[in-house]
Amino acid sequence: MDFSEHFLHFIWQFRLLNSAKLYCEDGEELQVLHPGSLNKHAGPDFSGAKLVIDGIKWVGDVEIHLKSSDWLAHGHQNDQAYNSVVLHVVYQHDSPIYRTNGSLVPVLVLKNLFSDHLLSNYTELIAHVNPFPCQKHIADVDRLIVDTFLSRIMIERFEQKSEEVFQKLSNNRGDWEQTFYYFLARNFGFKVNAVPFELMADALPWPIFSKHKDNALQITALIFGQAGLLEQPFLDVYPTQLQNEYLFLKKKYGLIPVDPVLWKFLRMRPQNFPTVRLAQFAALILKTNHLFSKILEAGSVKEVRLLFNHLPVNEYWKTHYHFNKSTRQVVVQPGTQSIDNIIINTICLFLFSYGKYTDQPELMDRALDFLENIPAERNAIVNQYVSAGLKVDRAFTSQAILQLNKCYCSQKKCLNCAIGIKILKK
Template sequence: MQEDFLHYIWKHKKFQTDALLTSNKQPVLLSAVGEHNLNSGPDFFNAKLQIGGQLWAGNVEIHIKSSDWYVHHHETDSNYDNVILHVVWEHDAEIFRKNNTAIPTLELKHYVSTDAVAAYKAIFNTTQQWINCEKELGSVSSFVVDNWLERLYIERLERKANAVTEVLKHNKNNWEAVLFKLLCKNFGLKVNGDAFNSLANSIDFSVLRKQQSKVLSLEALLFGQAQLLDGDCQDPYFLELTKEYAFLKQKFALKTQSVVALQFFRLRPPNFPTIRLSQLAQVYFKNQNVFSKVIEAKTLKEFYDLFSVETSNYWESHYTFNKASKKVKKKVTKAFIDLLLINTIIPLKFSYSKYTGQPIEEELLSLIGCISAEKNTIVKTFRSLNLDAKSALESQAVLQLKTEYCDKNRCLQCAVGNTLLNASI
C-alpha cells in the first residue's frame, strides 16, 4: 500500500462515504475533501466535515499508519496544528497535536472495496515492465493522452525556464550574456556540454561583444579559452590565432583555470569542438544583436536563417589543427538547430516572456509543434507501446512522463494512471 493511492482514494471519494466512523466511533460526514497539496505541509487544505455532529473546517493529513505522524515529527510542526482529521490505512496509535489535544482518526481500509485495492495493485505494483501500465497504455483515449502530453511539455518547459532564470540571476539580468552561455553549452552537445559551459563562464560577455567585428578575434577568444591553442603547432592559422589570443588574454586578464577539458573521443568529426566553436563564432560574427533577433523571430524559417552558419574558411579543410582533410563546407544542420530550439531558444523565450509579463505560450507551442520528434530510446519504446510522438512537443512530453512519473512511480499523479484506475474501480 502506498500513500499516493490513499491520496487518490480520498481526493476522488473512491470509498464508501456513508456511515463513516472515527477510530473512537464518532460519525463523520464529508462536505468537502479539501484541496490536494503537492508541496510541504498537510496533504489536503480547507476540508469541511462534521465529526460527532460538530462542524469542522481545516486540513487533512494522510498516512499508511497512524504512527507515521510521529515518524514524520508532525507533533512538533506548527504547520499541522490545523489538522482536523487524520486519514490512515491502519490505525496503530493515538495521535495528538502540540497542545496535546487528540486528532480524530479515520481508518480508511474499512471503507475501500477489495476490488479497488486489487485494481491498483494489478496496474501499478508491477516491477518487471519498462513502465507500470505498458500493457494498458494503448487503451487510453487519444483525447486524454494528447491533453496530458501538452501539460507535460509545459511542465518540462517551466523547469527549463526556471534554469534560465537562475543563469539570469548570475549574470546581472543581462539577457545577451544568458543567451550566449546557453548557446555555448548546447553547441557542446552532450559530450562537451559541461566543458563549453565552463568556457562560456570564463568569458565576460562584454569581452566577446567587443570582438564581434572580426571572426579571427572571436575564434581566438573561444579557442584560446578552450585551451586548444596550448600545443606546439606550426600551422599558419594556428599561429595567427595564438598571437591574437595572447593579445586578448593580456588585455582582458583572461583566466582558464576553471575551464573543463574538451573531448574528441567517440565524436563524429562534424561534432568536434573545433567545428562547433567555429560555427558559434560565426553566429556572433554575422549577428551583432543575437538576443534581439531570437526574441523577434517566430517561425522555423526565421530561426533556420539565423543559425544556418558555416565555419570559417580554415575549418572547411580541417577538423583539427595541423591535419588537413577533404574540403567541405561545414554548415549547421536543421537537425542541430532543432536541438537549439528545443533546449535553448524556446525555454529562453518562455522565460523572457514571464520576465516581461507578455505571455507567448501559444506561439511557443505552435513553434515546437512544427519541429520533428527527437529520436532516442525513450521515444522509440513509447512508440512500441502505441504512444507515438509526432513532434518535438510530444517527444519532450514523453521524456517528462518517463523520467518524472513512470520512473518515480507517480502513476496516480498521471492522467493516464488516473484514467486506467478509474476504469477499473
C-alpha cells in the same frame, strides 16, 4: 502493507471508497463534502477539507498515515500546525492521537474500504521498472487525457527550466544577451560537451566580443583559445594565426582558458566533434549582430532557422576535424536536426522565459507554437513511448514526454500523473 502513503492519498483525494456510509473509529458517522486540496508543502496532507462528523460540520485539514502511530513517529504531536487537523485517515489504527491541547483527533480507517483492483493496479504500476511503469497500458488511455496532461507538463517543463535562466540572469545582473549567450553555448555542446562549452562561455564574457565583432580571426581565436585548444604547437598556418592572436588577447583581458582535457571526441561522428561545433559557434557570433533581439522578433521557425544557415565557417574546417590533421572535404554547416535542437532547447526556452519575465504572454505562446511546428526528437527515451503506442510527431510532444519520464515515470509518481490515475481507476 505493500504500498505507500501516496496510495492512500490517491484513495482519499478521489473518494475511491466502496462504502456509501462512513464511520470514524469511535462510531461517529462521517460525511465527506470535500476531501480538501493536496498539500505538497510542509504541514498536513490535505487542506481545506469539508466534513460532517456526527452531525457537526468541520472545515480544516486531513492528515494521512499508514498507521496511526506514524503521527507520533513523525513528531506531529509537538507541531502546532497539526492542531488544524479535523480527521486522521489511516490504513491501520494502532494508537489514539491527541492534539497539543489534549483533544482527541477523529480517525477513519481505510482498511477494507477500497476495492482490491485499485491496489493490484497500483502494485503492478509501481513494481514495473522498464522501460516505464505504464508501458503496457498507456496506449489504451483516452488520447484526450494523454494530450491534456502532456500539455500541462510541457508548461511545467518550461516553468522549471525558466528558473535556471532567471538564476543565471541574476548572476549576470539582468543582462539578457550575456545569459542567452551562455545557454546558447551550452546547447552547441549538446549533451556530451555541454559542460566545457558552459565553462568556456563563463570564462569569455560576452562584452569582449563586441570589441572584436568585425574581426573573424580574433573572434575565433577567443573562442578556441578560451576552450584551451590553442595551447599546443601547430604546423598549419591558420591555427598558428589563431594562436598568435589569442596570446595577445589573453594577456590584454587577463583570460584563463578551460582545461582542454574536458573536451570529448570519442564515439562521436566527426561532424559533431567539439572543434567543428566551436567553429560553427564562432561563425554564428560573427554572422549575427544582436542575435537575442532577432530571436524575439522572429515570427516563425523558418525565420529562426535562417539565422543559423550559411554560417561563415572558416575554410580550414572543410578539410579538418582537428588542428594539424587534414581529412577529405566535409560539410561544416550545422544540419537541420542540429538547428532544430537549438531552437527546441534554447530559443523556445528563452522566448518563454523572457515572455514570463517581462509579462509578454504572446512570447510564451510563440515558444509553444514553435514546438508544434518542429518535428519530434528521436532518442532512446522518446522511442520507448512510441514503441508503447503513443503517437509522437511534434517537438511539443517529445519534449513533454521527456518531462513525463524525468519527473513522473522514473520516480514512479503515477499517483501525481493523470495518465497513471486513469489506469489505476480502470
